[in-house]
Every structure is written in C-alpha cells, then in structure tokens.
Amino acid sequence: MRNAASVMHLDMDAFFSSVEQRDKPSLRGKPVIVGGLGARGVVSTASYEARPFGVGSAMPMHEARRKCPNAAFLAGRFTAYRQASDQVMAILRDLSPAVEAMSLDEAYVDLAQGPPRELDDESLLELAQRVRRDVFDQTGGLTCSVGLGTSKFMAKVASELAKPDGLRLVAPGAEEETIAGLSARAIPGVGPATMERLDRLGVSTVADIRQLSKAELTRALGKAGAEMLHDLARAQDDRPVEAVRETKSISVEDTFEQDLVDVDEIKAVVARHSSLVAARLAKAGLFARTVTLKTRWPDLSGSTRSRTLHGATDSAEQIAAIASGLLDGLDVGGGVRLVGVGVSGLTQIAQEPLFDLDSLSSLKPNKIVEENSGTQRRPRLFLPGADVVHAELGPGWVWGSGLGRVTVRFETAATGPGPVRTFAADDPDLALLD
DNA sequence: TCTGGGGTCCTAGGACCC
C-alpha cells in the first residue's frame, strides 16, 4: 500500500449527453438522453437534468421515454466522443505515462510515475484541480470529477463521492473509515447477484463485510471473489495502473429490431459479423484460435457455442464457416433475438494448419463473398442527433426524421441556437456528416 | 410489446497427460 494519494481517477460527467449539450446549445439545461433509439434500445447516458425523472444508464429506452417524455433522445455521435476523449487522455498522459483508460470517459493515472513531483495531499489536490481546469478549457466546457487516493479503489471511491464536477482526496490513513459506511455495492466486483448473496448473510455495508471470516465469504462467493472482497473491504488494494492491456477477445453482436427466424438470414448476419471481426483482427495484426457464436433467444435467455482450432486465423470466411457450423447445432426455429460472433485465443502469428479440414465442409465461400462484396446502396439514415450540413444554411443536426422528411436545427456551439427547417430526405443540398 | 454492445474474469466439469 502506497503512503501517498498518488492514484488519480478521472470520470467525465454524463459524458455523451454533455458532449451533445456542448455542441447543441438549445439542449443546454434540458434533459438529454443518448442511447439506442430502436424498440429494443437502452440508455447509454442521461444528462443530469434527466436523472431526477428516474432515467439512468442501461435502462430500456421505452422506459426512459415514459419517465421523461420531453427529453431530447439522441442516437450518439461516437466520433465526437472519441475526439473529446482523446483530448482528455492527452491531458492525463502529460502527467504520467501510466494512464489506464477504462473507457472513453474514465481513466486511472499513477502520479507516482512520470516526472518527479510532490506527492503530499495539498500538491496532489492542486495538480488535480489544474487537470479539471485543463479538461474544461480544452474540451470546450466539459466537466469531470476527479478522485485521489492511495489505490485504484480509493481513487474511484473518491471520484464517485466528488460527482458531479468535483474533486476529492481520501487521505492516506483515512481509507478504512471512509468506506466503512458505504454500501457493499461500492466495492468493484459486487453486482446485483453478489449483493443478493451478501444480503442473505446480513451484510449491507463495507464494514459488515469485515465481520465475515474468509471461510464464510468463500462459501458464499467462491475463492477469488472472497479474497477480493476480504481485501477491498479493508481497503487493501495493490492493483497496478496498467497503461497497456493486451486484447483478449474481439466480438461483434447485434440485437434485431424483430426476432429473426430465417436460417439463411441469420447466416448472412453471421457472415457480416465475421467480416467485421476479421477486419479488426487484421487491423490489430492478430490471429484467433477460438471462434464463439453467441445467441439470445426471444425469452432473453442466451447461449454460447465455441470451437477452438489447432492453428490461428484472421480470415472472414473461415471465421464465418466455423460460426455458421456452430449455428447448425442450435434450434433457431423459435426465432433469434441476437446473434454475435467473437474470437479469442489471440496470437500474433498465424499457425499452420490454419484449421481442421472437417470444418471446411460447411464453408460456402461463394455465397459469403457475394454477400460481402455487393456495393449495396443504402438509404441515408438520419438518426436524431446526427450532424448534417446544408448547402446554404450551413451546419446543423437532425432533430427528427420520418416519412421521407428530415427536420434539422441549424446551430453549433459557436453560432448558438438557430432556426429549425424541414427537408425531403433525398434533398441533394443536405449532406450527412460522418 | 420484453434489457445494448464491447469487454474481463471466474467456475466447473470432462478429457487428457504424466
């Protein structure tokens, strides 16, 4: 355990919806919900204005619409989020090479690495305040919360306590008392299922966990979970901040607007997913030994089937053939809600033999090639929130669309709130960006 | 008209090997 609060955890406040409010001035101060807009979508981020209505992450979108019908519902613009994220991560990497990005909007920094610096509480707080100011200035006004502590766990607890737009340091020595009264759910790794089990043992707070013996914890949670919980409840956490993490798996999955029942249609999806997976393998210079087919059924239950090859591949056709073969062992008669293709067992070299001959029997290269090589013309998709530019009226964003029409609000962060106009979806003057 | 998508780690049983 280090003796300075030199682990920093930075968490952007309501990241996606904040980027939307930054770029769409008319949405500032209003409830904004970013997520999947289809019938089966879920909420990615709800702005702080939407949260009092009971809207939160991972909530089904239809429920969010019911709870907060007047919010702006947006599909999300990942290029914009990526840009803002890059700016934030660059600020952090200026502090130390040891930056572990957990997602676009969250990262740990080990401030004990990097250039020599004072690590007393006051100096660290000053440094963190400067980071928050830099983030705000360089991202055009996005806010974040920062926590400082003697471990990842403490830094994360601190940033959680600081939210939103705050800063907090858990002083060395104050760790155990700081977490004692928190819900056991505050411990990383304790989700709904574990909480339920702890509940049955009469545990509700972190301090309650300390009353249980390791043996009792092991009986309830298994060896690994028990040890983790035993230590974290006592604020013992020596997990290092890891700047580079090896990719262990790559996957692509899709939930359909309506369940698929046609086997050929499902196989076409498998082939498409396989191509995307293969492209990402190739981009990373990796090859995979295990292919996994994931399905979710209409009742929301799911299953996975996997097959491991003797060698490793990055070929879309081979991945598709194996995934397709795994599908053959499944009864899709009742329909399929989701299909996913994943690879794991990643290596940096293709190994001979590429794969077993018997799995070649289900290979249908002609068909797959045909499906992937067609330069299909797809209609332009004007998703709410998307950036557009009009030949005369300039930049704006999609407010809504349907029935061959698109409604655009012409505004940017620079120009401020502007007019709203409706166009035909095929209006040549209107271009979809990205 | 039923909860996404991309990941990570753990567990447990069976096969197989020494």
Next chain:
DNA sequence: TCTGGGGTCCTAGGACCC
C-alpha cells in the same frame, strides 16, 4: 481386480464493468 493426484486445455455459463 477398489477409483490417486495434479496440471492444462476446452467448453459453457455466470457475473460484472463501462
């Protein structure tokens, strides 16, 4: 003529995180 005991790999499922 009674079935030990590890270790590793593969598969399937579960839990969790953002």
